[in-house]
Amino acid sequence: MIARTSQYINGLQLKNRIVLPPMASGKAHNGEVTEELIQHYKKYTDSGVGLIIIEHSYINKEGRASEHMLNACPDNRENLRKLSEALNKEDVPVFMQLNHAGAMTNPELTGGRVLSPSGVAAKRDGAEQNPAVMTKEDIQELIQDYVEAALCVKEAGFDGIELHSAHGYLLNQFYSPLTNQRTDEYGGDLTNRLRIHVEMIRAVRKAVGEDYPLMVRLGGCDYTEGGSTIEDAVKAAQILEQEGVHAIDLSGGMVGWKNPGTNFPFGYFQDMSWQVREAVGIPVMLTGGITTLAQAETLLAERYCDLIGVGRALLENADWMKEQPQYNAA
Numbered sequence: 001m002i003a004r005t006s007q008y009i010n011g012l013q014l015k016n017r018i019v020l021p022p023m024a025s026g027k028a029h030n031g032e033v034t035e036e037l038i039q040h041y042k043k044y045t046d047s048g049v050g051l052i053i054i055e056h057s058y059i060n061k062e063g064r065a066s067e068h069m070l071n072a073c074p075d076n077r078e079n080l081r082k083l084s085e086a087l088n089k090e091d092v093p094v095f096m097q098l099n100h101a102g103a104m105t106n107p108e109l110t111g112g113r114v115l116s117p118s119g120v121a122a123k124r125d126g127a128e129q130n131p132a133v134m135t136k137e138d139i140q141e142l143i144q145d146y147v148e149a150a151l152c153v154k155e156a157g158f159d160g161i162e163l164h165s166a167h168g169y170l171l172n173q174f175y176s177p178l179t180n181q182r183t184d185e186y187g188g189d190l191t192n193r194l195r196i197h198v199e200m201i202r203a204v205r206k207a208v209g210e211d212y213p214l215m216v217r218l219g220g221c222d223y224t225e226g227g228s229t230i231e232d233a234v235k236a237a238q239i240l241e242q243e244g245v246h247a248i249d250l251s252g253g254m255v256g257w258k259n260p261g262t263n264f265p266f267g268y269f270q271d272m273s274w275q276v277r278e279a280v281g282i283p284v285m286l287t288g289g290i291t292t293l294a295q296a297e298t299l300l301a302e303r304y305c306d307l308i309g310v311g312r313a314l315l316e317n318a319d320w321m322k323e324q325p326q327y328n329a330a
């Protein structure tokens with residue numbers, strides 16, 4: 001069974017191909033790790049999965065999306081260490097996802113600006129907000145904050161990081177033509193819309209070291225007229241690979257992770273993932289609607305992806321994997 005075979009992310013060996021994808025638990029308090037949060041993730045260290053990716057965590061206070069979002073800024077390093085120390089005793093690597101919510105930031109919470117590539121209005125909790133346009137100085141400051149957060153996560157003892165560029169958050173807002181209408185070098189064609197990612201990846205790798213595992217969650221396609229396309233996702237993945245990213249985690253762009261644009265009952269983004277997988281040599285992860293190990297096996301065997309994210313099924317039942325009939329089969 002392929003799902004049970006190991007997979008490398010750069011030099012890091014995962015014992016199998018099933019991943020707990022990042023899922024906001026709502027269990028952080030004022031950005032801090034709580035005992036409840038630790039216990040939540042502890043359940044997954046012996047759940048059978050090969051990799052745990054901790055929920056999206058803010059890289060600066062201005063990028064906070066919600067009250068119970070985790071803080072990945074340097075001022076929270078020692079606190080984050082409590083989480084990594086509680087989890088890293090097992091044979092399951094633990095990554096953390098880094099995020100800035102951009103136009104989806106909650107200003108009542110941050111007291112700061114709501115930033116975006118070009119000021120396109122965004123809906124948050126049903127209400128419209130009109131974000132400010134980021135200056136080039138803002139972009140450089142943002143990159144610096146990502147660097148500091150990435151270093152903080154590494155120093156706090158986590159095994160790798162994932163940059164969140166999906167589901168309509170700030171990096172995705174730069175990638176999508178629906179939300180990036182800039183006329184400078186950070187907008188326009190795909191190379192320009194991905195420039196912020198490339199600059200960030202270079203800066204982060206320089207800080208954390210080239211071997212430190214780095215993934216990108218790419219909301220590769222908007223499945224919407226005028227939005228990003230699967231062709232964009234293929235090209236973007238090639239650029240990210242060239243820049244030294246060690247794995248691509250595919251999800252939706254402005255459509256979010258549920259993908260109303262396709263009707264696949266499982267593996268929502270499979271139409272994109274096989275094309276990306278054919279174009280790159282690094283592992284490709286596919287998440288969305290996968291509820292049985294048999295489905296995961298089909299997608300792996302038919303080469304849609306190298307890794308499978310199982311979100312809600314594991315959220316509902318941390319023993320999901322162990323209870324799958326194939327798990328204990330010879």
Ligand SMILES: Cc1cc2nc3c(=O)[nH]c(=O)nc-3n(C[C@H](O)[C@H](O)[C@H](O)COP(=O)(O)O)c2cc1C
Pocket residue numbers: 021022023024025055056097164166167217251257287288289290309310311312313
């Ligand atoms: C409660 C919840 C919280 C989520 N939080 C995040 C998150 O922090 N970062 C992220 O990239 N995706 C997030 N997602 C999306 C999941 O990672 C995953 O892509 C989605 O649940 C689809 O997979 P599934 O059908 O296996 O659940 C979240 C999903 C859920 C249900």
